[in-house]
Amino acid sequence: MTTVAIVGAGLVGRGWAFVFARAGMAVRVWDAEPAVLERLPAEIAKMAAEAGAFGCGGSDHAGLADRILTFASLDEALRGASLVQESGPEVLSVKQALFTRLDELAEPDAVVASSSSGLTVSQYTDELPGRHRCLVGHPVNPPHLVPVVELSPGPHTDAATLDTAERIYRQAGQVPVRLEREIDGFILNRLQAVVLAEALRLVDEGYVSAHGLDDTMRHGLGRRWAFMGPLETISLNAPNGIADYLRRYGPTMARLADDAARGEAFNEAAIEKVARAFPVTESDKVRARQAWRDDELAALARHLAERNARHAEGEGRHGGQA
Numbered sequence: 001m002t003t004v005a006i007v008g009a010g011l012v013g014r015g016w017a018f019v020f021a022r023a024g025m026a027v028r029v030w031d032a033e034p035a036v037l038e039r040l041p042a043e044i045a046k047m048a049a050e051a052g053a054f055g056c057g058g059s060d061h062a063g064l065a066d067r068i069l070t071f072a073s074l075d076e077a078l079r080g081a082s083l084v085q086e087s088g089p090e091v092l093s094v095k096q097a098l099f100t101r102l103d104e105l106a107e108p109d110a111v112v113a114s115s116s117s118g119l120t121v122s123q124y125t126d127e128l129p130g131r132h133r134c135l136v137g138h139p140v141n142p143p144h145l146v147p148v149v150e151l152s153p154g155p156h157t158d159a160a161t162l163d164t165a166e167r168i169y170r171q172a173g174q175v176p177v178r179l180e181r182e183i184d185g186f187i188l189n190r191l192q193a194v195v196l197a198e199a200l201r202l203v204d205e206g207y208v209s210a211h212g213l214d215d216t217m218r219h220g221l222g223r224r225w226a227f228m229g230p231l232e233t234i235s236l237n238a239p240n241g242i243a244d245y246l247r248r249y250g251p252t253m254a255r256l257a258d259d260a261a262r263g264e265a266f267n268e269a270a271i272e273k274v275a276r277a278f279p280v281t282e283s284d285k286v287r288a289r290q291a292w293r294d295d296e297l298a299a300l301a302r303h304l305a306e307r308n309a310r311h312a313e314g315e316g317r318h319g320g321q322a
Helices: 011-022 034-052 061-066 074-078 092-105 159-171 188-204 210-225 230-235 242-259 268-277 283-321
Strands: 003-007 026-030 068-070 083-086 111-114 134-139 148-153 175-178
Touching (some): 011 026, 011 034, 026 034, 034 061, 034 068, 134 159, 188 210, 188 268, 210 230, 210 268, 230 242
Parallel strands (some): 003 026, 148 175
């Protein structure tokens, strides 16, 4: 059985614990705050119930919880782990200190991955003896319902480390995306930043309301992007594929891209305008809306899984007839 150590059991860390336990792996969890570890069993049970309602939590909920053990000692939590998934604070000094300890304490052949969404692995591992086994395994929140995980190496990360990480994440049911080299923000956040900047600009300058903007994405681009990316999308929007599309519409898209918002879109006026459209700020109400989001993601995950199973079954029948 593959063993995974979770370092940091906050929102992302407990999502990872659920992911690996759901896949039948042994999960060992440590957090600097004892109260966080005390709350973990209840949080996992709640996640299992919510995801299970849509067929995304696995059938063995009791067994899932039994595979997640908590430890007061970091040294104990790391014992026997093939993968260490760090999900601590996004503070460089904290990451540096934590990875120094992880490199000292983790099993010699363990992969040490960070869930960081904003810090590249070279920023906190370049001086470590074991920097070759370190990388970023950046998830999307919540990782137990959104399967992509970006594998971002540093300049010193071994290819074998990426191979092992990819195998474990795929075994856990995630969709690993290997970066060829590290870049600030990785891939998902760079794409998200560009879309968000233009969204803020269009609302702030009065071209569309905040809810109209979200409806355009939710009922337009989002419908297609739920099952294929932007490059495959345009490959189907011209008679002769992607090169045909880019030659036809590339100049128009280039003009719009040149006119699109940049960092200046994140200004106080834009913040106030979108905040008025989404006024919920109380933590309990935000949490309730997060629960609604997770229900929708679970339902979508179940639909896509069922669709993919039907597709695979159809391909099998077709192959048998051939």
